[in-house]
Amino acid sequence: MTFSIVGRSADGQSLGVAVASKFLAVGAAVPAAEAAVGAIATQAFANLAYRPQGLALLRTGTAAADAVAGLVAADPGRASRQLGLVGPTGDGATYTGDECFDWAGGVAGDGYAIQGNILAGPAVVAEMERAWLAGPGLPLARRLHAALAAGDAAGGDSRGRQSAAILVVRPGAGYGGLSDVELDLRVDDDPDPVTRIGSLISLWELYFGKPDxxxxxxxxxxxxxxxxxxxxxxxxxxxxxxxxxxxxxxxxxxxxxxxxxxxxxxxxxxx
Structure with missing residues (x-):
């Protein structure tokens, strides 16, 4: 029901998630992130407990692939789960259960994991990866959104469009320097949520971006x-x-x- 990317900035300081779906308020269910720890997306028949559990594993220094393996091994519903996870260093990791609805799958590499289910086809994930790899110089929010937009243009969720969200964390990057949540934007119900979330990023850059x-x-x-x-x-x-x-x-x-x-x-x- 969803396509998402979890990623880490080129300098290793920012971590984030971008997600879109034909699902009401997907940002309330899929993403979680903690500065200097990691970011996670849980989807398909999402297990929301993966969010605190995955971050807890990463907090102990567990590698992303090992954290994913631990989460799904302990979950009797793992066949219908999908998740992606990235830590403060190393490769991201992705998992797609055998019972996720077609098309479903994912890819992962250094600092990212991309995954989706009920997609128009494998080109959605492939185009997301291409866009991600093409933008190492972009701020993380823009790089995540570029990947999300590429997936949307490739067909995205085969059922249609409804919501999108983006979450980015970085130490001390929140409002007034008093939190680690740099950006947390959601479009809960809209006919073109990926485009709309891009417009919200532009507004965020105006109001909260740091002067050059x-x-x-x-x-x-x-x-x-x-x-x-x-x-x-x-x-x-x-x-x-x-x-x-x-x-x-x-x-x-x-x-x-x-x-x-x-x-x-x-x-x-x-x-």
Missing amino acids: PATLLPLEGELAGEVRDRLAALGHADLAAWAGIENLEERLVDGAIDPLVLAQLRAAQPK
Whole structure:
């Protein structure tokens, strides 16, 4: 009922899951991840206990393949299960039970595992792997989404489309640096959920992405005057006050302005 990818970033610091399905709110059932530990996707007749159990095994240093073997060996319903798992190092691992509905299967390699069931055919998994391998320079969320989009374009879930989700964890990467959940986005019921989740990633990048130091503009001279005048016209005493209202506070930098923030300020209209 689902196709998914679990993956690790090229620098080994980010771990994540992307998933799509003809299933309501697939993000509530399939993915789990823990920073510096691993990521897991449980699907088909999903055993949701795999999520905490798999992460617990990885937390002890168990290799992904051994963790998968341990999970399915202890599960009397393993013939109808499917899962993928990746740890902080080494190859990912995938498992497809003999009773999963066709087409079902998966592939795994260094830092990733891809799997799906009730798919349009094996090209779904093959295209997901091709897209994943083609994008090592992408941020993990974008790389996972590229793989998901490739699978969707190859036919995805043979029953149709309904939901998608993406979860990425990285130490200290959450809001305000106070959690490890970098990104957690879900489309629960939509006719084109993979495209929609891509749009949500773009919004996340705007609001919560970190500014590129190379592009920051010093707040001085004419630019400082323009920013001050625009803020005054909008009824705000300073940039921090306006940015907080607009949910752009994560992009603030002392003494400079992010070009993305400046573009949003220039587009803002007085109420």
